[in-house]
Structures are given as structure tokens and as C-alpha cells.
Amino acid sequence: xxxxxxxxxxxxxxxxxxxxxxxxxxxxxxxxxxxxxxxxxxxxxxxxxxxxxxxxxxxxxxxxxxxxxxxxxxxxxxxxxxxxxxxxxxxxxxxxxxxxxxxxxxxxxxxxxxxxxxxxxxxxxxxxxxxxxxxxxxxxxxxxxxxxxxxxxxxxxxxxxxxxxxxxxxxxxxxxxxxxxxxxxxxxxxxxxxxxxxxxxxxxxxxxxxxxxxxxxxxxxxxxxxxxxxxxxxxxxxxxxxxxxxxxxxxxxxxxxxxxxxxxxxxxxxxxxxxxxxxxxxxxxxxxxxxxxxxxxxxxxxxxxxxxxxxxxxxxxxxxxxxxxxxxxxxxxxxxxxxxxxxxxxxxxxxxxxxxxxxxx
Amino acid sequence: xxxxxxxxxxxxxxxxxxxxxxxxxxxxxxxxxxxxxxxxxxxxxxxxxxxxxxxxxxxxxxxxxxxxxxxxxxxxxxxxxxxxxxxxxxxxxxxxxxxxxxxxxxxxxxxxxxxxxxxxxxxxxxxxxxxxxxxxxxxxxxxxxxxxxxxxxxxxxxxxxxxxxxxxxxxxxxxxxxxxxxxxxxxxxxxxxxxxxxxxxxxxxxxxxxxxxxxxxxxxxxxxxxxxxxxxxxxxxxxxxxxxxxxxxxxxxxxxxxxxxxxxxxxxxxxxxxxxxxxxxxxxxxxxxxxxxxxxxxxxxxxxxxxxxxxxxxxxxxxxxxxxxxxxxxxx
Numbered sequence: 045x046x047x048x049x050x051x052x053x054x055x056x057x058x059x060x061x062x063x064x065x066x067x068x069x070x071x072x073x074x075x076x077x078x079x080x081x082x083x084x085x086x087x088x089x090x091x092x093x094x095x096x097x098x099x100x101x102x103x104x105x106x107x108x109x110x111x112x113x114x115x116x117x118x119x120x121x122x123x124x125x126x127x128x129x130x131x132x133x134x135x136x137x138x139x140x141x142x143x144x145x146x147x148x149x150x151x152x153x154x155x156x157x158x159x160x161x162x163x164x165x166x167x168x169x170x171x172x173x174x175x176x177x178x179x180x181x182x183x184x185x186x187x188x189x190x191x192x193x194x195x196x197x198x199x200x201x202x203x204x205x206x207x208x209x210x211x212x213x214x215x216x217x218x219x220x221x222x223x224x225x226x227x228x229x230x231x232x233x234x235x236x237x238x239x240x241x242x243x244x245x246x247x248x249x250x251x252x253x254x255x256x257x258x259x260x261x262x263x264x265x266x267x268x269x270x271x272x273x274x275x276x277x278x279x280x281x282x283x284x285x286x287x288x289x290x291x292x293x294x295x296x297x298x299x300x301x302x303x304x305x306x307x308x309x310x311x312x313x314x315x316x317x318x319x320x321x322x323x324x325x326x327x328x329x330x331x332x333x334x335x336x337x338x339x340x341x342x343x344x345x346x347x348x349x350x351x352x353x354x355x356x357x358x359x360x361x362x363x364x365x366x367x368x369x370x371x372x373x374x375x376x377x378x379x380x381x382x383x384x385x386x387x388x389x390x391x392x393x394x395x396x397x398x399x400x401x402x403x404x405x
Numbered sequence: 406x407x408x409x410x411x412x413x414x415x416x417x418x419x420x421x422x423x424x425x426x427x428x429x430x431x432x433x434x435x436x437x438x439x440x441x442x443x444x445x446x447x448x449x450x451x452x453x454x455x456x457x458x459x460x461x462x463x464x465x466x467x468x469x470x471x472x473x474x475x476x477x478x479x480x481x482x483x484x485x486x487x488x489x490x491x492x493x494x495x496x497x498x499x500x501x502x503x504x505x506x507x508x509x510x511x512x513x514x515x516x517x518x519x520x521x522x523x524x525x526x527x528x529x530x531x532x533x534x535x536x537x538x539x540x541x542x543x544x545x546x547x548x549x550x551x552x553x554x555x556x557x558x559x560x561x562x563x564x565x566x567x568x569x570x571x572x573x574x575x576x577x578x579x580x581x582x583x584x585x586x587x588x589x590x591x592x593x594x595x596x597x598x599x600x601x602x603x604x605x606x607x608x609x610x611x612x613x614x615x616x617x618x619x620x621x622x623x624x625x626x627x628x629x630x631x632x633x634x635x636x637x638x639x640x641x642x643x644x645x646x647x648x649x650x651x652x653x654x655x656x657x658x659x660x661x662x663x664x665x666x667x668x669x670x671x672x673x674x675x676x677x678x679x680x681x682x683x684x685x686x687x688x689x690x691x692x693x694x695x696x697x698x699x700x701x702x703x704x705x706x707x708x709x710x711x712x713x714x715x716x717x718x719x720x721x722x723x724x725x726x727x728x729x730x731x732x733x734x735x736x737x
Contacts, residue, residue, distance in 0.1 A: 357608030
């Protein structure tokens with residue numbers, strides 16, 4: 045299928061409003077299984093953008109924007125609301141043992157400030173100061189068993205085992221870059237909101253703001269089953285490992301590169317993208333002069349991994365905004381990559397028709 | 406049956422890109438089937454018969470896909486780095502040749518290792534496609550390839566890159582050809598994406614909603630020098646699977662398959678495989694659950710570019726499967 049030549053001038057833009065929404069969403073706390081803060085913001089934002097909005101049994105927000113013409117193609121867009129973080133396990137005197145929720149490298153935790161519980165109480169992941177450590181100790185990573193979240197004596201009485209915590213990083217725009225603790229996947233959340241706002245008339249748009257992606261694509265599984273689309277796109281954030289090597293040698297493993305544009309998936313741990321959708325996205329990008337990159341095939345995954353196996357099968361592809369330092373206290377993404385991701389998805393939806401499903405794979 | 410097998414095993418069809426195999430199978434089954442369709446994940450679903458009174462809805466599954474590799478990086482000098490599609494072992498790769506879906510060929514080579522007893526990890530391997538540099542490399546990131554190897558006919562033994570599972574695709578086609586009459590509604594499913602986690606069979610089974618499922622796939626053997634411990638051997642008949650790493654066959658299905666083979670005087674073996682699994686696992690866990698079994702073709706050197714099966718086992722598998730689905734079934 046050849047992408048429809050809609051004018052590039054209709055491309056929705058990421059402006060101050062979208063960045064302000066991203067800021068609110070990135071600063072909100074929504075560790076997997078406790079996504080209510082983000083859900084509340086999403087529900088308020090899409091109130092007038094969708095025809096039918098519901099919160100399902102697992103907490104996914106499922107919003108439908110009906111097609112206004114036939115033949116309509118049922119297209120699902122998924123972006124996950126949850127973020128990686130911590131859960132308090134046990135403690136006293138304001139010092140809490142904790143578990144990680146989602147994929148977090150424990151080596152990077154000591155010294156980080158965190159927000160704990162529904163009241164966002166400030167805490168610190170403490171570490172022994174250099175004055176009191178031996179050279180031997182400093183050579184080894186501190187294990188999770190030996191780390192505590194310190195919220196202080198007073199606040200310690202207000203938090204409980206099971207409470208979530210996350211990095212305290214506040215969102216910032218630094219020149220061309222966006223910095224935040226939860227841009228994975230609040231970038232996707234805002235993108236899907238914008239695509240709802242600009243939904244083409246011939247598409248039955250099924251938006252899923254999913255829960256529990258970071259602990260195994262659990263929300264997307266039931267969302268895909270419930271929405272039962274003809275095809276689906278997962279919009280996510282993926283690591284950019286494009287840093288210089290110490291010896292100047294070419295690095296063969298970087299996943300994606302910052303400033304390379306939206307990353308289109310061919311294969312990851314959980315999904316082989318539908319070849320028709322890969323081709324179509326590439327054609328769309330080339331038609332509209334939107335930069336793009338193919339994410340290096342390999343591990344990792346998105347909601348697409350759960351969605352494509354629902355019912356009698358759903359063709360899927362994922363598109364991610366590349367970001368450095370994913371799953372740490374500060375992810376760095378580029379405004380331009382995000383803008384190009386929105387543009388690619390907007391034009392892709394504009395030109396998409398049921399004929400794509402009749403193509404050879 | 407050998408010309409059919411040769412066509413199938415030499416076709417190119419890594420997981421997710423089974424189109425060439427699907428077209429071959431479509432041609433073979435066109436005149437034999439009551440209905441042919443392709444589902445959302447590319448499974449080819451071929452129906453024969455209509456469920457009458459006492460008949461069952463049966464799903465047979467043989468996967469069309471094969472293991473392969475996918476390009477992850479093209480370096481400045483035009484060498485291709487890659488990762489695997491499906492469970493590929495690093496030991497069988499160096500010196501092998503690959504064929505990309507776009508028609509390009511290449512040789513798998515490895516970085517210089519200091520010790521002679523070391524094995525290259527995938528990170529230390531690359532594919533040389535004969536390019537002089539990045540600019541004239543015919544391969545892009547995301548391009549898939551399979552292990553290029555023609556079939557070898559050793560008389561009663563056949564060797565090919567993708568016996569797993571094209572030999573079962575051939576078995577299903579031949580069974581359909583031989584099937585005269587059946588009280589059942591039989592779905593011959595030529596499934597996709599088995600090697601990456603039985604994904605095609607998962608959605609095919611949901612769509613078909615069968616009363617009974619049988620996967621046909623290859624299984625390992627214990628009949629090679631200092632090989633793995635396993636009772637199955639080449640040439641002793643197809644194997645009725647009792648269990649594998651992901652599935653316990655329904656004991657009623659195992660009894661029915663074994664009793665049918667005994668009664669028809671078809672040689673068979675019972676199979677206990679400690680690792681791995683098949684489409685039967687996906688079928689079993691569909692919707693509210695499905696009784697399943699698996700008919701296995703014993704195969705040496707699985708997931709190497711030279712997988713070996715016994716031609717007599719293959720023909721016996723066709724005979725047994727045909728009898729199994731030709732008659733009324735009362736699981737007990």
C-alpha cells in the first residue's frame with residue numbers, strides 16, 4: 045500500500061502544551077500495579093477526545109474514537125502508564141528494606157532520592173559514606189539486601205510495606221533534550237493522546253493506556269483481548285546505547301541512536317513485527333521525509349508481545365522514541381525524535397486502509 | 406514423497422517470514438481441501454470434512470517456520486553482525502552459509518580466538534556477504550536469513566537444514582492426500598512462529614477451538630555416539646509423545662495413538678523428551694483447555710544445518726496419522 049499523500053503541513057506538533065502534559069505525567073508516580081495517578085491525568089485529558097472511555101478490571105484505560113466513515117479499520121494503539129520503581133517490604137525507624145518493581149540495575153541505586161507512598165514522602169536510598177568504607181568494599185556493588193530507603197522517623201510511621209516508591213527526579217527540558225524519571229513510557233502516553241485528538245475519520249481508533257507492562261505486559265494482554273482490533277501499534281520508549289566506546293572502536297550493540305528518529309521494531313524478545321506493517325511504516329517515513337531507524341533486533345519487548353497473541357491473532361508493530369539511560373533515575377530523550385514519532389504515526393494512520401491486510405506478508 | 410520433501414526443506418521460511426513455504430503448501434493442498442484460509446498471524450488453515458454426529462473438530466499442526474538469523478549491524482567494512490531467530494546453537498555455525506530473504510548470500514565467520522578449544526559466542530561472529538564496504542553491503546539491519554544447505558538423500562536417511570519441521574509439513578500434506586473419508590472436521594494447520602514460542606499455533610487454536618489437538622514435529626534421539634540419554638531412535642517408527650519440556654500429553658490421547666498403531670501393525674516408539682516443546686503445548690492451553698498429543702518424527706542433529714530423519718519413519722507417520730483421523734474417536 046502506498047501511503048496517502050496528506051500534506052505534511054497537517055502534522056500535529058509537539059508544543060508547549062504537550063511538553064507541559066509530559067512534565068505532569070513524568071512527575072506523577074505510577075509504579076506497576078499502582079497506576080492511579082497517571083490514570084487520573086489520562087482520563088481527564090481524553091474526556092472530550094474519545095466517544096467511549098472505560099477502566100477495565102486490571103486498571104487499563106480503554107478509549108474508543110469511532111470512525112466517521114466506512115470501511116473502518118479497527119486499529120489499536122497501546123502505551124503503558126506504569127513505570128519501574130520500588131516496593132517497601134519491611135522496616136522500622138523510617139528505614140525500609142525494599143524490592144525492585146520491573147527491571148532495575150541495583151548498582152545504580154545508592155545515593156538516589158526517592159518519593160514514597162501516595163503522599164510522595166521524600167526518601168533517600170542511603171549508602172555508607174566514603175569515609176567509612178574500605179577499598180575492598182568500594183570495589184564491590186552493594187546488593188539490594190544491604191540497601192534501605194530512609195524516609196526519617198516521623199514519615200516512617202506514615203508508610204507501610206507494599207507502598208511504592210520511585211525516583212524523585214523532576215522533569216526538565218534541557219536544550220534539545222527531555223529529561224525525566226518516567227519518560228518510558230509517558231512519551232508514548234502523550235503520543236497516543238495526541239493521536240486520539242487527531243484521529244482520522246476512517247479509523248476506528250482503540251486506544252489502550254495499559255498497566256503492568258514493566259512486570260510482563262500484563263495489562264496489554266487483557267486490553268488486546270477486550271479491544272479485539274484488526275491490527276495494533278505499541279508506542280513505547282527504547283534504550284539508546286549510542287555512547288562513544290573507550291577505545292574508539294565501532295560499537296556493534298547500541299539498540300538505537302538518539303537523533304535517529306522513531307525506532308521501528310522488526311524483532312524483539314516477544315514479537316516478530318508483521319512485515320506488512322514494517323514496510324508500511326518505512327514507506328510512510330520515506331514519503332513524508334521523516335527520519336526513522338530500525339531498532340537492532342534482539343532482547344527486550346513491548347506491549348505488542350502480549351497483544352499479537354490474543355484471540356485468533358493480531359498483526360502488530362512497535363514504534364519507540366529512543367532514550368538514553370532507560371530504567372535509571374534520569375532518561376534522556378530528544379524532542380525531535382518524539383516529534384518525528386508523532387508525525388510518523390499520524391501519517392501512518394491517515395493513510396492506513398483495510399487493504400493492508402490483503403497484502404502478501 | 407521425496408520430491409515433495411526436497412521442495413519443502415529447501416524453501417526459505419524463517420519464523421515470521423513463512424510466505425514461500427505457505428505458497429508451496431497452498432499449491433499442494435488446493436485440490437484436496439474443502440477450505441483454505443490464512444489467519445492474522447499467517448497460519449495456513451486447511452479444512453477437510455465436516456463434523457458429523459460423533460465426529461470431532463480436530464486440529465493437526467505442523468510448523469512452517471525454521472530457525473535463522475537476523476542482521477543487527479552493518480559495520481564500516483560491510484561485515485554483518487547478527488542475532489538469532491529461534492534456538493540456534495553457536496557450535497554449528499562457523500563456516501556455514503546463509504541465504505537472506507532478499508536473495509543475498511553470505512558466509513559465517515568469527516573473530517580471531519586465542520584458544521583452540523574456545524567456541525565463538527554470537528557476539529564474536531559475523532557474516533561476510535562479499536561486500537567491499539558498508540556502501541555496497543546488500544544487507545540492512547533487520548534482514549533475515551536461513552542456513553543455506555541443499556537436501557542430501559542417503560537412501561533411507563534424509564538430511565536437510567529444516568527437517569524441523571518441514572518433514573511434518575510433508576507428513577500433513579500426504580495425510581490429507583491419503584484421507585479418503587472422515588467423520589471428523591479436520592483442520593490441517595501449517596503454523597507460523599513455532600521456533601520463537603509456538604505463537605502461530607496459539608492464535609490458530611483459539612480461532613479453530615478444537616476438541617482434540619495433535620502436533621506433528623521432530624524429536625531428538627539417543628542413538629548417536631555418546632549422545633544424550635533418550636529411548637527414541639531413528640528407524641524404529643514415529644514416536645508417540647508422552648511428555649516434553651512444556652507439555653504432558655493427555656494420557657487418553659497417548660493410549661489411543663499407541664493402541665491404533667498396535668492394531669494397524671505400524672511400528673512406533675514412546676517418546677519422553679526432557680527439553681523443548683511443540684505446538685501441542687499451545688493448543689492444550691487454549692480457551693478452556695484441549696486434550697492433545699504429539700506425533701514425533703525422530704531426528705538427529707536438530708537445529709543444526711544437517712538434520713537427519715529416517716524415510717521409513719516418515720511414511721509410517723503418514724499411515725498412522727491417516728488411520729487416526731479416519732475413524733471415530735472415543736478417548737478413554
